[in-house]
């Protein structure tokens with residue numbers, strides 16, 4: 001189909017982009033039921049294009065259901081009219097794949113995610129593993145129960161089971177992280193999912209999985225959550241009565257995470273098998289918007305039935321072939337033409353096709369500005385996100401807290417070492433404590449060269465000695481150094497009406513060390529230098545040092561040495 005055909009004339013509907021002739025492309029609501037797809041390589045503007053769609057859909061009265069991997073979607077909340085319920089994987093999201101109430105489906109999901117590839121790993125055990133998994137899934141209602149059953153369930157069989165222990169162990173290698181890893185545990189080691197589908201009726205729902213996505217190792221778990229939630233929602237939607245207008249817009253960003261192939265099985269039951277579920281959703285007022293970098297990896301049924309199509313730049317031949325079919329291109333020349341168009345597509349431009357227009361056309365997406373929300377802004381929009389119950393503190397968390405109390409000034413690397421923990425265990429525990437608001441993280445430079453170090457500070461502890469953490473850190477370092485050098489230093493030493501950070505004697509002389517950080521250093525220097533033989537003023541902020549050197553010269557204070565923290569050891573003792 002030639003693209004020289006003029007773009008469609010659209011006088012009413014939701015504006016979704018501008019066309020080559022400068023006019024807006026508008027799509028009337030009645031076409032929303034034909035679903036949406038936004039394809040294109042990363043960074044081409046798919047998410048923003050879908051956000052424009054979402055904001056306008058909300059403003060026209062639709063409810064949004066959004067699964068977000070990148071953590072971007074919460075930022076549209078201020079632009080939404082309806083109330084929004086926000087679930088954050090680091091806070092209030094709990095997922096129980098057994099809540100699908102369909103053991104066959106749950107097993108399918110678990111196999112496509114938790115147990116994916118395990119059959120290759122344990123080839124010899126494979127038949128028995130399957131058997132065991134089947135039995136255990138059937139009698140379990142949650143992940144904790146499943147783990148329990150895999151450990152101890154004795155299935156009745158007419159034939160003897162060999163290698164049963166090996167089979168259990170193999171399955172547990174994949175399951176144990178859901179019990180032992182604090183991050184996964186807080187999400188999955190539960191008896192009930194936290195999302196109540198009945199509570200979202202006339203509200204928007206945003207599920208933010210970004211907190212887990214940041215940990216690359218968790219791709220499998222991410223797929224499990226993503227699928228459990230998407231399937232739960234879609235199945236619920238299919239149970240509702242037929243209606244004449246669109247009610248909800250379900251947005252799946254990074255939709256390639258929807259495990260291909262199984263979605264059809266997941267939502268199709270025997271009675272419905274003849275009609276594709278995309279059509280059934282449309283009849284129930286559900287509109288889907290699929291956003292993906294990889295159309296080739298999207299379930300056939302969804303791909304074929306997402307008829308409001310926006311294709312941004314694509315590079316992979318497999319993906320281009322997949323969309324060629326949707327545009328109705330079959331001849332080699334047509335496909336080559338499409339390929340050269342798509343590979344050269346500018347950012348924020350897409351080839352569009354919709355049942356509302358006869359031919360494909362090019363659009364440029366509309367501006368969507370996203371002021372970033374702070375945690376506080378979010379809290380204001382989202383009272384629900386505060387609902388999270390106080391969770392118990394795990395042993396690891398207690399151990400880490402204790403460790404911080406005993407050694408407040410270790411950086412994260414040193415602390416993990418001192419605990420004898422692997423990095424992942426340390427950082428997972430640290431995350432949990434931060435989430436519970438028991439610790440905060442501070443980062444500053446402790447060496448002249450290299451990246452800043454990171455420290456955990458107890459939230460309960462406001463003051464460290466006479467000042468801030470960073471001040472205390474350096475005082476502690478200098479104090480320990482002097483001790484190791486064989487001096488007998490004193491901390492917070494009282495001299496007349498002044499308290500000095502560190503004091504020690506060398507060759508019968510009294511030496512004071514004062515660490516200056518955001519302090520009234522001029523008066524400190526004047527007062528301290530009068531009551532000791534020598535004063536070392538240690539500055540943490542580079543910009544103060546020159547001022548201090550000049551000040552000392554000006555005041556003619558011959559017993560004062562000014563240094564920065566990194567060089568302090570050259571002048572002490």
Ligand SMILES: Nc1ncnc2c1ncn2[C@@H]1O[C@H](COP(=O)(O)OP(=O)(O)O)[C@@H](O)[C@H]1O
Nearest residue numbers: 041042043044045046047048348365366367368
């Ligand atoms: N419609 C738009 N309005 C404003 N900025 C945009 C728009 N589309 C893209 N951008 C800019 O390009 C970046 C990538 O767009 P995004 O929609 O996140 O791409 P994708 O989802 O395809 O990876 C955005 O972070 C933004 O800076």
Ligand SMILES: [Mg+2]
Nearest residue numbers: 046047070253
């Ligand atoms: Mg995106």
